[in-house]
Amino acid sequence: MSDDLNLPPLDSYSYKPLRKQIYENLRESILDGILKPGEKITEMEIASELDVSRTPVREAIQMLELENLVAVVPKRGIFIAGIKSKKEINDLFQVRAELEGLAAYLAAREMNQEILNRLEQHIVDLEDCLDENELDECVEIEISFHQIIYDTADNIWLKKMLDNLFEQINRFRSSSLDREGRMRQTLEELRELVEALREEEPEKARARAREHIEQARKSIIEVFDEVYDEE
Known part of the structure; x- marks a missing residue:
């Protein structure tokens, strides 16, 4: 798990809901390869890096999970999804x-x-x-x-x-x-x-x-x- 995810900063002037901004930020980072398949992330480190609370981060993670871009594994954590086979x-x-x-x-x-x-x-x-x-x-x-x-x-x-x-x-x-x-x-x-x-x-x-x-x-x-x- 990285100390710094190198996520791009959020747009402080955006009118989009915070969860949507975080979702788009993470999604772009996954598709661009900044966050790599198999990498473990946590709500806390994302919230800390983007200077937001954990609630919109959790909502963004749920949106990414629906697109199969992250995998939430019980008792293990959140992982960037990758092609497995x-x-x-x-x-x-x-x-x-x-x-x-x-x-x-x-x-x-x-x-x-x-x-x-x-x-x-x-x-x-x-x-x-x-x-x-x-x-x-x-x-x-x-x-x-x-x-x-x-x-x-x-x-x-x-x-x-x-x-x-x-x-x-x-x-x-x-x-x-x-x-x-x-x-x-x-x-x-x-x-x-x-x-x-x-x-x-x-x-x-x-x-x-x-x-x-x-x-x-x-x-x-x-x-x-x-x-x-x-x-």
Whole structure:
């Protein structure tokens, strides 16, 4: 347990309820990797670091538990949740592949030149940041690329489910994308997806999206094996 969690300060001018501010603060810290899977935290240290009482911290923890971002273990404490097994990774990606495929299918039916231009610009930007070895920026560009497809698919429940899955997986993604060649492979997969969308071929777009997610699954499984072999 750390003496200093390095949490960002709360916004003293925010009109949001305190529990919501604390929830967003902790959630961001988890997704950004400041708080790492398996790390133990306590209400007291969070309250002390953020200079708040324990009640809104407890409420924020309950909200995070509902999203499976923390695990509250009786008689042991509060832990940052992590992916526990290859089966869990495979289960997540099995669902994500189907949902991403559906999003691409729906997007292909709604495709227009303005959306294609945005996707193509993301491909250019992704290649540029790869040449400059700016991994964090590359990840943000890829996320934005997918968000364009989700928005074009125009199904609010599909987008919510994909966003939730993305966040569950995201803490492993940076490590997998850092592997030699994986981000270049991602770039080519996204190029093929854009081509299917340009052709307005829904089934082809679905297949390309699913292939992209399958390659991502394989890469994350390799990272998982390396992490747990080291332990």
